[in-house]
Amino acid sequence: MIELQDKKECCGCSAxxxxxxxxxxxxxxxxxxxxxxxxDKKACVDCGLCEKVCPIINATSKDSxxxxxxxxxxxxxxxxxxxxxxxxxxxxxATWVILQGGIVFGAGYRNGxxxxxxQAVDKVESLSVFRNSKYVQSVMGDTYKQVLEHLKQGxxxxxxxxxxxxxxxxxxxxGKEYEKLIVVDVVCRGVPSPSVLVRYIEAQKACIGGHFExxxxxxxYYGYHYSSFSIYNKDKKKDYHKGVDSNAYLRAFFDNxxxxxxxxDCRFKKRYRQSDLTIWDCFPIxxxxxxMDGKGTTxxxxxxxxxxMIMEQIAKDVRVISVHPDKLVEGVREMFHSVPxxxxxxxxxxxxxxxxxxxxxxxxxxxxxxxxxxSYVRLMxxxxxxxxxxxxxxxxxxxxxxxxxK
Ligand SMILES: Cc1cc2nc3c(=O)[nH]c(=O)nc-3n(C[C@H](O)[C@H](O)[C@H](O)COP(=O)(O)OP(=O)(O)OC[C@H]3O[C@@H](n4cnc5c(N)ncnc54)[C@H](O)[C@@H]3O)c2cc1C
Ligand code: SF4
Ligand code: SF4
Ligand code: SF4
Numbered sequence: 268m269i270e271l272q273d274k275k276e277c278c279g280c281s282a283x284x285x286x287x288x289x290x291x292x293x294x295x296x297x298x299x300x301x302x303x304x305x306x307d308k309k310a311c312v313d314c315g316l317c318e319k320v321c322p323i324i325n326a327t328s329k330d331s332x333x334x335x336x337x338x339x340x341x342x343x344x345x346x347x348x349x350x351x352x353x354x355x356x357x358x359x360x361a362t363w364v365i366l367q368g369g370i371v372f373g374a375g376y377r378n379g380x381x382x383x384x385x386q387a388v389d390k391v392e393s394l395s396v397f398r399n400s401k402y403v404q405s406v407m408g409d410t411y412k413q414v415l416e417h418l419k420q421g422x423x424x425x426x427x428x429x430x431x432x433x434x435x436x437x438x439x440x441x442g443k444e445y446e447k448l449i450v451v452d453v454v455c456r457g458v459p460s461p462s463v464l465v466r467y468i469e470a471q472k473a474c475i476g477g478h479f480e481x482x483x484x485x486x487x488y489y490g491y492h493y494s495s496f497s498i499y500n501k502d503k504k505k506d507y508h509k510g511v512d513s514n515a516y517l518r519a520f521f522d523n524x525x526x527x528x529x530x531x532d533c534r535f536k537k538r539y540r541q542s543d544l545t546i547w548d549c550f551p552i553x554x555x556x557x558x559m560d561g562k563g564t565t566x567x568x569x570x571x572x573x574x575x576m577i578m579e580q581i582a583k584d585v586r587v588i589s590v591h592p593d594k595l596v597e598g599v600r601e602m603f604h605s606v607p608x609x610x611x612x613x614x615x616x617x618x619x620x621x622x623x624x625x626x627x628x629x630x631x632x633x634x635x636x637x638x639x640x641x642s643y644v645r646l647m648x649x650x651x652x653x654x655x656x657x658x659x660x661x662x663x664x665x666x667x668x669x670x671x672x673k
């Protein structure tokens with residue numbers, strides 16, 4: 268039976284709740300807004316299945332090498348690429364699965380809300396629900412059971428998620444291989460708390476007003492290199508777009524304040540994964556090729572022969588350049604290292620629960636002169652069309668300075 272001693276020991280994947288034959292595990296929200304398993308001990312028959320499927324209990328620190336291939340990918344459909352976080356690789360993969368009569372699972376907003384949950388889509392035109400990374404933990408519900416049902420019916424199934432969610436699925440399937448299952452994981456920095464997002468939306472509703480139609484965490488409104496947190500309002504005049512420099516929600520995320528505890532000691536940071544394809548951003552495209560533009564590129568690491576087959580099948584919809592996998596993963600910190608927990612995290616959540624939302628975000632992320640100036644300079648660079656150049660220059664200078672210090 269699952270008995271958690273430390274919150275870092277649970278990534279919230281829900282594999283235990285999905286597998287329990289007595290349905291005596293429920294996922295319950297803690298005071299930080301993250302879900303954890305709660306076992307009804309009276310109903311438990313001590314079969315041990317929950318422990319057998321848990322990806323954290325069974326995590327191995329060994330990164331066992333297998334054959335890999337690396338690619339840079341851009342979707343040829345510019346609308347799809349703009350709506351996607353990076354190059355639109357996921358839509359290309361998912362489209363192929365649906366065209367085989369298959370079904371695709373990923374993270375999207377629950378209809379009419381901003382609650383992020385795993386859901387299924389089997390129409391190409393509905394895939395937009397998955398596009399753009401949602402920087403919040405998605406609710407898994409009984410997704411793993413649904414995946415298994417479809418596999419048993421002989422259907423193609425694509426499951427996408429964070430590495431802990433994809434390993435949770437693999438644990439739930441207990442080592443059984445399914446020819447028609449395609450697993451896609453992302454390189455994952457961490458997942459913020461759903462309750463911080465709820466508070467943030469409350470604060471923004473009080474400040475902006477209107478009717479929020481869509482929220483994007485990685486909008487390309489100012490381009491791929493200066494992505495923004497965007498809120499699209501029914502009244503277009505009230506639309507909101509702010510970058511990581513000045514948006515409170517993104518600042519909390521990138522200051523390592525709002526993540527799930529397990530993310531600060533992530534057991535899934537590795538190169539060789541159980542998935543078929545691993546996807547993530549490629550900002551410094553110029554270091555790889557001059558043939559691709561800077562409007563968004565996905566790095567794709569092929570982890571299996573099935574993953575390689577998919578890359579061949581989607582070739583007509585995408586522009587692809589082959590890159591040696593060693594070069595593809597070089598310097599990708601989030602693939603190998605957890606982010607450090609911010610020492611002020613406990614206080615952050617205490618305030619989040621106790622303070623009125625607008626006051627809370629103003630206290631933690633004040634719009635100081637420095638923040639405003641940073642934002643202004645970035646926007647100026649964007650408007651002058653030199654944002655990417657200026658950023659690169661800054662990084663170069665910054666790295667040199669860093670090396671001098673060492
Ligand atoms: C929480 C999170 C953290 C990430 N951290 C990094 C990082 O540190 N460095 C990096 O290079 N890339 C990171 N990525 C990956 C990156 O943001 C893109 O997902 C990737 O570049 C693929 O983009 P795309 O254009 O091909 O796909 P898109 O069309 O953008 O597809 C997005 C995919 O991500 C899935 N997804 C979206 N939100 C969630 C969620 N909350 N939980 C689980 N799955 C989700 C969707 O189901 C879909 O499969 C992260 C993604 C997420 C979701
Ligand atoms: S030991 Fe078996 S019955 Fe008990 S909670 Fe775990 S899966 Fe359910
Ligand atoms: S990591 Fe997943 S399987 Fe393990 S206890 Fe947490 S929710 Fe259950
Ligand atoms: S950082 Fe690790 S534990 Fe956290 S969501 Fe990503 S894969 Fe899961």
